[in-house]
Amino acid sequence: MPMSFREKTAWISMLSMLLVYGWYFIGQLPTFLARTTVVPEITSRLGVTIFALVFLQIIPIIVFSAGSPKEAQARPDERELMFEFKGFRSGFVVLVLGALLCCVGGLWLDISRPILAQAILFAVVLAEVSKLGTQIFHYRIGL
Numbered sequence: 001m002p003m004s005f006r007e008k009t010a011w012i013s014m015l016s017m018l019l020v021y022g023w024y025f026i027g028q029l030p031t032f033l034a035r036t037t038v039v040p041e042i043t044s045r046l047g048v049t050i051f052a053l054v055f056l057q058i059i060p061i062i063v064f065s066a067g068s069p070k071e072a073q074a075r076p077d078e079r080e081l082m083f084e085f086k087g088f089r090s091g092f093v094v095l096v097l098g099a100l101l102c103c104v105g106g107l108w109l110d111i112s113r114p115i116l117a118q119a120i121l122f123a124v125v126l127a128e129v130s131k132l133g134t135q136i137f138h139y140r141i142g143l
Contacts (some may be wrong), residue, residue, distance in 0.1 A: 003139070004071065004080070004139065005064060005065075005068055005071040005072050005074075006076060006080055006139075007135075007136065007139040008064050009061055009064070010132050010135045010136050010139070011136060012056075012057055012060045012061060012064075013057055013128075013132055014129055014132035014133060014136065016053055016057050017053065017125060017128060017129055017132070019056070020049055020052045020053045020056060021049065021053075021125045023049070023052075024045060024046070024049040025118075025122060027045060028042065028045065028118060032115055032118065035112070035115070037112060037114035037115055037118075039114055042114060046121075082138075083134075083135045083138040083139060084135060086134055086135070086138055087130075087131040087132065087133075087134040087135035087138075088131060089134075090130045090131060090133075090134040091127040091128060091130045091131030091134070092127070093130075094126050094127040094130040095123060095124065095126075095127035098119075098120070098122070098123020098124070098127065099120070099123060101119070101123070102116060102119050102123060105119060
């Protein structure tokens with residue numbers, strides 16, 4: 001089954017986020033486990049992460065847009081809007097759960113602010129991956 005432009009962009013976004021943020025969080029894991037955080041190191045690694053994410057998402061989307069400019073500029077149909085709404089719903093649930101866990105961690109556990117900030121970022125990334133995964137699932141099954 002051929003993929004629509006919006007499904008291709010969802011795949012690009014999800015795979016690039018998994019790759020880039022996977023590299024980021026795996027690289028940060030030793031410092032989290034040791035409970036020693038160096039804020040300049042986190043900041044520089046996050047800067048590289050954001051730059052890589054922008055690069056890995058923009059270039060393929062430009063290429064796909066050039067290949068099918070009419071589809072890239074077309075308004076989403078009702079089916080695509082429904083997939084988007086379902087994706088936002090699942091992403092919101094994941095984000096709320098992540099926010100609640102971060103609140104618990106911040107209030108009752110002895111977690112430093114840099115680690116808590118990383119946990120919040122992780123919740124946001126999981127929410128976005130959940131949103132994109134839900135959209136891709138619905139594109140694939142067609143419901």
